[in-house]
Amino acid sequence: MYYTYMIRCKDNSIYTGITTNLEKRMQQHFSKDEKCAKYTKRHTAIRLERAWKSENRVYASKLEYWIKHLNKIQKEELIKNPNNLKIFLSEKIEVNQYTIQL
Numbered sequence: 701m702y703y704t705y706m707i708r709c710k711d712n713s714i715y716t717g718i719t720t721n722l723e724k725r726m727q728q729h730f731s732k733d734e735k736c737a738k739y740t741k742r743h744t745a746i747r748l749e750r751a752w753k754s755e756n757r758v759y760a761s762k763l764e765y766w767i768k769h770l771n772k773i774q775k776e777e778l779i780k781n782p783n784n785l786k787i788f789l790s791e792k793i794e795v796n797q798y799t800i801q802l
Contacts, residue, residue: 702760703801705751706767706779709743714775716767718760722751722801749779751801759797766792 703722707715707729717737719725728736729745736745754760766789770778778784782800789795 702754702757703751704754704760704763704767704798705802706749706775707740707745708747708749708779709740710746711743713743714749714772714779715739715743715745716764716775718757718764722748748802750782752782752785752798753801754798759793762793763789763798 702718702720703725704718705716705722705725707717707726709715715729715737717725726745726748727733729740732741732744752763754763763785767775767778770788774784774788778788785798786795
């Protein structure tokens with residue numbers, strides 16, 4: 701299983717990434733571990749906002765790619781209502797391949 705996730709940073713920005721181990725990856729981001737993303741090292745991750753589970757890396761990577769192309773308002777809406785994935789991305793990806801995890 702793969703997870704695509706959105707993290708809120710201290711400056712109110714939103715970081716999006718993928719992982720196979722959500723708990724471990726969050727620990728890396730929040731502790732600024734040497735394996736955390738350069739972005740969260742500079743912007744200080746404060747909480748996991750949303751996560752989706754998918755069966756393989758291809759689906760997770762596609763979701764990550766398209767979330768990163770949303771504007772800030774759309775990302776905030778997606779955090780508030782993860783079912784908006786269908787509204788924002790149904791023309792880009794097969795949204796039924798994702799399960800809301802958080």
